[in-house]
Amino acid sequence: MQFIRSAELRPGLRIAKPIYNKDGVLLYERNSRLTIPAINSIRNFDLIGIYILEPAEPVPPFTREDLEFEQAQTVYLFKLKDLFEKIYKRQPLDKLEDLVDDIIKRYGSLTHRVNFNQNLRSAHDFMYKHATSVAILTAMIGQHIDMPEEDFKSLITAAVLYGFGYRFLSKNVMDKEEEFTEYDNKSKQAALEKGTSYLSMSTDPISFLPKAIRVVEYYILSSNPERKIEHPTEDVLLLAEILKVAVEFDMMTGMIMGHKPESEIVAMNSLRERTNEFNETIVHILAQCIHIIPTGASVDLNNGEKAVVLVENQKNYMEPVILRLRDNNIYDLSDPTVNRRIQIVDIMKTMDNRVEIDVDTIRHFKADKRIQEMTKRYKEQKEKAESAKK
Secondary structure: OOEEEEHHHOOEEEOOEEEOOOOOEEEEEEOOOOOHOOOOOOOOOOEEEEEEEEEOOOOOOOOOOHHHHHHHHHHHHHHHHHHHHHHHHOOOOOOOOOOOOHHHHOOOOOOOOOOOOOOEEEOOHHHHHHHHHHHHHHHHHHHOOOOHHHHHHHHHHHHHHEEEEEHHHHHHOOOOOOOOOOHHHHHHHHHHHHHHHHOOOOOOOOOOOOHHHHHHHHHHHHHOOOOOOOOOOHHHHHHHHHHHHHHHHHHHHHEEOOOOOHHHHHHHHHHHHHHOOOOOOHHHHHHHHEEOOOOEEEEEEEOOEEEEEEEOOOOOOOOOOEEEEOOOEEEOOHHHHHHHHEEEEEEOOOOOOOEEEEEHHHHHHOOOOHHHHHHHHHHHHHHHHHHHHH
């Protein structure tokens, strides 16, 4: 798989990821070959480029949920473009409530972990894609926290709106491939603060909007050490802390042109270590919402070797059951005697930032009765241990 910019596309190339229009209608399926009309459509969508399959490369595995996730991201992107334009022109935000309700319906009631697949971003579409990802993350986190329905809507609204100020950050800064300088960071802060001034002018009669704006204002203004800001009420502080975790996770793992994204492992471990910055309970909840090290993932070990995850650990993502590829030995990393010697240091990713899943290995070992019995035994032992603790 390789990424090719829109200007360099040519007929005959095979598409690696589906392409949807603004209404979520599938235009081009994976493995479709590009035609001249298709290339023109892609360029008209202002896409900076797409992922293309190598000539003999098979179509990568995507679950139905993965495809629906891609579709939703596209739909939200176009809705956010329209919403942000209305904020800038100080027009009524008539579609805001529908957008918030849809995000909550899709991602605020999930009962299982999801693959949080990131998409490539440029300076042109960063703020829309970033807002989409942050809103989805906050919806997944928010459903695990007891809060009034109006507060839940305020949370998602704050996630959607907080990045509006990126509109005022210069393209030169957005396109930088090196780390931001102190001047760049001050420019970013100033742009986001300018965005809050636009939001505060809203007079839309949406019941949950005022609190959402207070959350955004507190989150952004409290990041400026030169500002003195009143301590917020407990409900606003909680929503701001959720927003902060979601923003940081997305910033670390998001695919920005010129920047190599961190893996979910690196991002989550960073959040867990920075207890003075991020609410530990919220970070823990985030780990329960998305797959960090899923079954089938290819991982790097601390001894320089590679392994495949056979059984995902639902309690501690860093301690799954793995198959070491060098000798086909199985290790349960939740066993302290094993964990002292072997730890996962990172997860292998594909070029489009998805977790690299070793389907063939998993398929082979699922059919192996010895492995089935062993993994079943591991699960039973863990369940007994958990019951004993209760």
